Amino acid sequence: MVSTEAAVVIDSFVPSTVPASVAAAAAAVAVVVEVEAIKTTESMLTNLNQQSILDFDKGDPTMYEAYWKSIGEDFKITISASEALSYFANPKSFCWFMLPKLEQEIRNLHNVVGNAVVEGRHIVVGNGSSQLIQAALYALAEPLDPSSPISVMSAAPFYSCYPQIAHYMRSGLFKWGGDAHAYDRDDQPYIEMVNCPNNPDGELRGPVVNKANGMLVHDLAYYWPQYTAITKPVDHNIMLFTMSKCTGHAGSRIGWAIVKDSHVAKQMVKFLEISTIGVSKEAQLRAISILEMISTNSCSTNFFEFGQFVMAGRWKTLREALEGTDILQVPNFPPRHCNFKRNYIECNPAYAWMKAQEGINLEEVMKEENIRVRGGGTFGCPSNYARLSILGRDNDFDQFLKKLPSIVKRLAHSKF
Ligand SMILES: Cc1ncc(COP(=O)(O)O)c(C=O)c1O
Numbered sequence: 001m002v003s004t005e006a007a008v009v010i011d012s013f014v015p016s017t018v019p020a021s022v023a024a025a026a027a028a029v030a031v032v033v034e035v036e037a038i039k040t041t042e043s044m045l046t047n048l049n050q051q052s053i054l055d056f057d058k059g060d061p062t063m064y065e066a067y068w069k070s071i072g073e074d075f076k077i078t079i080s081a082s083e084a085l086s087y088f089a090n091p092k093s094f095c096w097f098m099l100p101k102l103e104q105e106i107r108n109l110h111n112v113v114g115n116a117v118v119e120g121r122h123i124v125v126g127n128g129s130s131q132l133i134q135a136a137l138y139a140l141a142e143p144l145d146p147s148s149p150i151s152v153m154s155a156a157p158f159y160s161c162y163p164q165i166a167h168y169m170r171s172g173l174f175k176w177g178g179d180a181h182a183y184d185r186d187d188q189p190y191i192e193m194v195n196c197p198n199n200p201d202g203e204l205r206g207p208v209v210n211k212a213n214g215m216l217v218h219d220l221a222y223y224w225p226q227y228t229a230i231t232k233p234v235d236h237n238i239m240l241f242t243m244s245k246c247t248g249h250a251g252s253r254i255g256w257a258i259v260k261d262s263h264v265a266k267q268m269v270k271f272l273e274i275s276t277i278g279v280s281k282e283a284q285l286r287a288i289s290i291l292e293m294i295s296t297n298s299c300s301t302n303f304f305e306f307g308q309f310v311m312a313g314r315w316k317t318l319r320e321a322l323e324g325t326d327i328l329q330v331p332n333f334p335p336r337h338c339n340f341k342r343n344y345i346e347c348n349p350a351y352a353w354m355k356a357q358e359g360i361n362l363e364e365v366m367k368e369e370n371i372r373v374r375g376g377g378t379f380g381c382p383s384n385y386a387r388l389s390i391l392g393r394d395n396d397f398d399q400f401l402k403k404l405p406s407i408v409k410r411l412a413h414s415k416f
Helices: 005-012 020-028 031-052 062-070 100-113 128-144 161-167 262-276 281-295 303-322 362-368 394-412
Strands: 122-127 150-154 174-179 190-195 214-219 238-242 254-259 336-338 343-345 351-355 385-389
Touching: 062 303, 100 122, 100 281, 122 128, 122 262, 128 150, 128 161, 128 190, 128 214, 128 238, 128 254, 128 262, 150 161, 161 174, 254 262, 254 281, 281 303, 303 394, 362 385, 362 394
Parallel strands: 150 174, 150 190, 190 214, 214 238
Antiparallel strands: 122 254, 238 254, 336 343, 351 385
């Protein structure tokens, strides 16, 4: 299975086999009743699955649903059958499939938040930042026409999808090169993925290899005020952002790259042309409406205030629940000055990077408590680490907190 965030979602909701007794009962009734019975059974099984397994493995940003429900129908978009038929959105632009208004809203949002330099930079829209990571790797590696694939690496613990993205096409241009801390070649070009704040551990990081032949891609999916202090507008060669983690609209599949070099930006567009001939106009229209709403602050509650409030509450209750025990640890983050808030704020990452005693398989221990988390191994780390997503719904998070004492007890008695 390809364990991207989305693939994990699909996997977790595959219903288990219908028991024979349920199937036999359904077969005995008339057709209409049968259909209803099957529907009811399926929904019961789905409910059972959802009740029994708490899924904190995926970084699915459903916590934002409450905010978007609260603003009601105000930012609804409707698209008629005659609209947005063409592949093209702006034939005069190098990124010909991007709606000009979307580019404007992306620039506005960064100027309002102050998290990235956009002046004089090129914007490329993509089908999520996942596609833009591939586009960036292609754009950096292809012009070098390498005789063997260029190594792509990131410092462990790294985002678990980087190895998959770099490896799954068995490209002749690039290959996954592992933990950047272990890279020791001086003579070869390489690409380092720098994720800041880092998924899974929330650390603010820069490149670790720092050799002459290096090329960098900065993945800034979580550089937004609900997760961390905005200390400056960052200005790197290739910077990636996504609606998924900024506004919670992961389903729209809209990400964007801010790129300094026009040739690199054009190469990224070429990748998108070949792989998907652009990006859905419906998704772009929705993104325009949402980004404009956030930048103009046209709702009673500021979106980032809401995000900060929820994230801070979750981290506070998690820390309180773990107080007085070192059986299960989560990192601490010093308060930092946030230019957006104009104040010192606590940093509240999207994931809790949990650490148990060495030798324990934390993912397995959690599984025994019917809790799904992502084990340390997928991030290039030992199995006593695991990632817990903080981005889910309130109810699930509350249930996790209720289970924590029994998890801690189980860890205390774990044999390894
Ligand atoms: C660090 C990081 N980069 C990129 C992505 C991909 O996001 P998207 O939904 O835009 O493809 C994720 C998703 O979890 C992520 O955590």
